[in-house]
Amino acid sequence: QSALTxxxxxxxxxxxxxxxxxxxxxxDVGRYNYVSWYQxxxxxxxxxxxxxxxxxxxxxxxxxxxxxxxxxASLTVSGLQADDExxxxxxxxxGSNNLWVFGGGTxxxxx
Amino acid sequence: EVQLVESGxxxxxxxxxxxxxxxxxxxxxxNYSLDWVRQAxxxxxxxxSYISSSSVIYYADSVRGRFTxxxxxxxxxxxxxxxxxRAEDTAVYYCVIxxxxxxHIWGQGTMVTVSS
Numbered sequence: 001q002s003a004l005t006x007x008x009x010x011x012x013x014x015x016x017x018x019x020x021x022x023x024x025x026x027x028d029v030g031r032y033n034y035v036s037w038y039q040x041x042x043x044x045x046x047x048x049x050x051x052x053x054x055x056x057x058x059x060x061x062x063x064x065x066x067x068x069x070x071x072x073a074s075l076t077v078s079g080l081q082a083d084d085e086x087x088x089x090x091x092x093x094x095g096s097n098n099l100w101v102f103g104g105g106t107x108x109x110x111x
Numbered sequence: 112e113v114q115l116v117e118s119g120x121x122x123x124x125x126x127x128x129x130x131x132x133x134x135x136x137x138x139x140x141x142n143y144s145l146d147w148v149r150q151a152x153x154x155x156x157x158x159x160s161y162i163s164s165s166s167v168i169y170y171a172d173s174v175r176g177r178f179t180x181x182x183x184x185x186x187x188x189x190x191x192x193x194x195x196x197r198a199e200d201t202a203v204y205y206c207v208i209x210x211x212x213x214x215h216i217w218g219q220g221t222m223v224t225v226s227s
Contacts, residue, residue, distance in 0.1 A: 034212035038156070045205060045220055046156065051213035089156050093212050099169050100146070100158035 003101035004029065004090055011109040017078040020106045022090030023071060028101055030071040034093035037066060037075045040105075041086045049088075050075060077108070085110045113137040113216060115206050120221030123196050127225070133189040133206030133218055141184035144209040147191050149202035150220075157202075160191065161209060174200075196225045 005023040012018035022029065022037075029035055035053045038046035048057050050066035053073060063078045073092070077084055090103040119131040131147070147159040160180040161169045168180055179192040189206050201224050208216040 032212075036213035038214070045217040046214070047217070048213055048215050051211050051215075055211075057215065091156070091158075091214070097169070098158070098171050099161050102156045102158065105155045 003094070003098075004092060004103035006088075006090060006103035006106045008104070009107045009109065011111055012077075012080045013111045014080050014082065016080050017076060018080060018108065019074050019076045020088055020090075020108070022073045022075070022092075022103050024073075024092050024101065025071055028092040028094040029068065029073050032093045032095070033068070035066065035068055035073040036091045037064075038089045038091065039084075039086045040089065046089065080110050082110050084108060115208070115216060115218035117204060117206050117218045117221035120204065120223045122224045122226065123193075124227050125197060125225055127196050128192070128194045129196065129223060131191040131193065131204055131206075131221060131223070133191075135187045135189075139184075140182065140187050140189065145180075145182060145189045146207045146209045146214065147178075147180060147189075148205045148207055148214065148217075149200075149223075150205070151199070151202040154202075159204075162189070193223070196223075198225050201225050 037050040040046040053068045054066045065076045087105045089105045094101045114136045117133045144163045146161045162180045177195045181190045203220040205220045206218045207214040
């Protein structure tokens, strides 16, 4: 069982927006503004899409945005495109012993 | 081009050992913190271990005492010594550049299969 909880699936039509949630605890998501999101296409390595809750690395489209409220972080993908279809994982810094925790992943389907 | 390339994966017997390597090209590893992250077949991501630029080390509970992370800045490389391997260690193992409290650059991964 993953430390962070994500819905197993999400979907939307091209051009629409979809939001994926990531729920942790007061010891990880709720404590630190160090939530990141990763996109993984089949048989590929994950790619960083969002870090420090809201920041986008260079080259990531501004259609991807992140937010956080309490123990829950969210990734919103606006203007869905076919290539957005992938698995998305959230991660949070957790400090102390186990530094990092991941969510179980959400499969995003573009209808 | 900035790239991380893992090697050393393969088939190991339960109780056996493997040593994974991760070589960097296009940049120097010495200034970065590094991690190993794995993904079991059809499963999610799991953080395993961290080593800072000054060699401060952390491990996940699942591998502490069995796996050892190390780095050789002269060889621009990261390593993971895996001992006492179990079937549940079967996974793709990724080395990752850790910066700004996120996993910024990932290698392509190397597959480890633990089976008799």
